[in-house]
Amino acid sequence: MGLFERFLSVWVALGILAGVGLGLAVPGLFQAVAALEVAHVNLVVAVFIWVMIYPMMIQIDWTAIKDVGKKPQGLLLTLVVNWLIKPFTMAALGVLFFQYLFAPWVDPQSASEYIAGMILLGVAPCTAMVFVWSQLVKGDANYTLVQVSVNDIIMVFAFAPIAAFLLGVTNVTVPWQTLVLSTVLYVVLPLVAGMATRHLLQKKSARAVSDFVAQLKPWSVVGLIATVVLLFGFQAGTIVNKPLVIVLIAIPLIVQSYGIFFITWAGARWLKLPHNVAGPACLIGTSNFFELAVAVAISLFGLNSGAALATVVGVLVEVPVMLSLVAIVNAWRPRDAA
Numbered sequence: 468m469g470l471f472e473r474f475l476s477v478w479v480a481l482g483i484l485a486g487v488g489l490g491l492a493v494p495g496l497f498q499a500v501a502a503l504e505v506a507h508v509n510l511v512v513a514v515f516i517w518v519m520i521y522p523m524m525i526q527i528d529w530t531a532i533k534d535v536g537k538k539p540q541g542l543l544l545t546l547v548v549n550w551l552i553k554p555f556t557m558a559a560l561g562v563l564f565f566q567y568l569f570a571p572w573v574d575p576q577s578a579s580e581y582i583a584g585m586i587l588l589g590v591a592p593c594t595a596m597v598f599v600w601s602q603l604v605k606g607d608a609n610y611t612l613v614q615v616s617v618n619d620i621i622m623v624f625a626f627a628p629i630a631a632f633l634l635g636v637t638n639v640t641v642p643w644q645t646l647v648l649s650t651v652l653y654v655v656l657p658l659v660a661g662m663a664t665r666h667l668l669q670k671k672s673a674r675a676v677s678d679f680v681a682q683l684k685p686w687s688v689v690g691l692i693a694t695v696v697l698l699f700g701f702q703a704g705t706i707v708n709k710p711l712v713i714v715l716i717a718i719p720l721i722v723q724s725y726g727i728f729f730i731t732w733a734g735a736r737w738l739k740l741p742h743n744v745a746g747p748a749c750l751i752g753t754s755n756f757f758e759l760a761v762a763v764a765i766s767l768f769g770l771n772s773g774a775a776l777a778t779v780v781g782v783l784v785e786v787p788v789m790l791s792l793v794a795i796v797n798a799w800r801p802r803d804a805a
Contacts, residue, residue, distance in 0.1 A: 475688060476790055482695035483787070489696065490703025497700040506644035507762035512697055513652045518690030520598040520653070522683040524661025525676060526608040535613045541744040545614045548731045548752035549592040550625055557589025557723050558582070558633045564719040572715065577773045581716055583634055584777025587763050589723070590630045592618050593754035595653035597747065599691060600754065600789055604796040606747035612658070614751055619650050630763070645762040695786055702779055716780040724788045728753045746796040754789055757782045
C-alpha cells in the first residue's frame with residue numbers, strides 16, 4: 468500500500484479543513500465552480516470522480532462478466548438492502564429523531580423537511596463513488612459493475628414510486644436529465660474509456676494493465692481529495708452558520724449508514740459471500756446518489772429548504788463515514804483473501 472492509500476484518512480481530514488477554509492476565504496471562486504453544472508450535475512466534480520473511477524474501469528474483465536450470473540447471491544443482497552430495507556429504515560430514523568428525540572430543538576415544519584431530505588437520500592443508492600469504495604477494499608470490479616448497473620436500471624422505475632409513498636406526496640418528478648447525465652458521465656463514458664484502454668494495453672503485454680493501473684492509483688486518491696475539498700468548500704458558509712442543525716441532521720444519517728452496513732454484512736456472512744463481493748455489496752447499500760437526491764429536494768421543496776439542506780449534509784457526512792467503513796471491511800478481510 469502506497470503513501471497515499473496508507474494515510475488516506477489524514478488526507479481526507481486535511482481536504483475537509485482546506486475545503487472549509489478556502490470556501491470561507493474565497494467564496495466567489497467556489498460559487499463560480501458550483502455554477503459549472505448541467506442538470507444539477509457539477510462538471511468539475513464529475514471530472515474528479517472520473518479520475519477516481521477510471522483506474523477501476525480499466526480492471527474490468529469483460530470475459531469474466533458472464534460469470535457474475537453464476538453467483539447471484541451478492542446481487543440479490545444488494546437489491547434487497549437498497550430497495551426493500553434502506554429507504555424504509557431511513558424514513559423511520561428521520562421520524563424517530565426529528566419528531567421525537569430532537570423535537571425540543573427543531574420546529575415541526577423544519578423537522579418534516581429534514582425527514583423529507585433524508586428519505587430522498589435513502590431512495591437514491593450510489594452510482595459513481597461505489598467504484599472508489601470497491602477499489603479501496605479490493606472488490607471484484609466485474610461484480611461491482613453489474614451491481615451498479617442493475618441498481619441504476621431499477622432506480623429508473625422505483626425511485627419515484629418509493630419516494631412518493633414515503634413522502635406522502637404524489638407529485639415527485641424524477642429529474643431525468645440528472646439521472647441520465649449522471650449515469651452517462653459516471654458509468655458509461657468511463658467504462659468505455661476503460662474498455663478501450665484495457666484493449667490497447669493487453670496488446671502490449673500481459674502485465675501492461677496492472678502496471679498502468681498501479682501508476683494511476685495515486686491520481687485516484689488525488690481525485691478523491693479534490694472532490695472533498697470542493698464539496699466542503701461549496702458548503703463552507705452553511706457549515707459555519709448552521710453548525711447545530713448540521714450536527715442534528717448528521718446523527719441519524721450516520722446511524723443509518725452504520726446500521727445498513729452491519730445489516731448487509733450480516734446478510735453477506737449468512738450467504739457466505741466471498742470477501743471481494745461482500746465488501747462492495749455492503750458499501751453500495753451504505754452510500755448515496757447525492758446528485759439525484761439534491762436535485763429532487765430542490766425541485767420539490769426549494770433551494771433554501773430543510774430538505775435540500777439535509778441532502779447536502781448527506782454529502783458532507785458520506786466521505787468520512789465511508790472511509791471508516793472501508794477501514795472496517797479491510798480489517799475484516801480474511802488472510803487468504805489479502
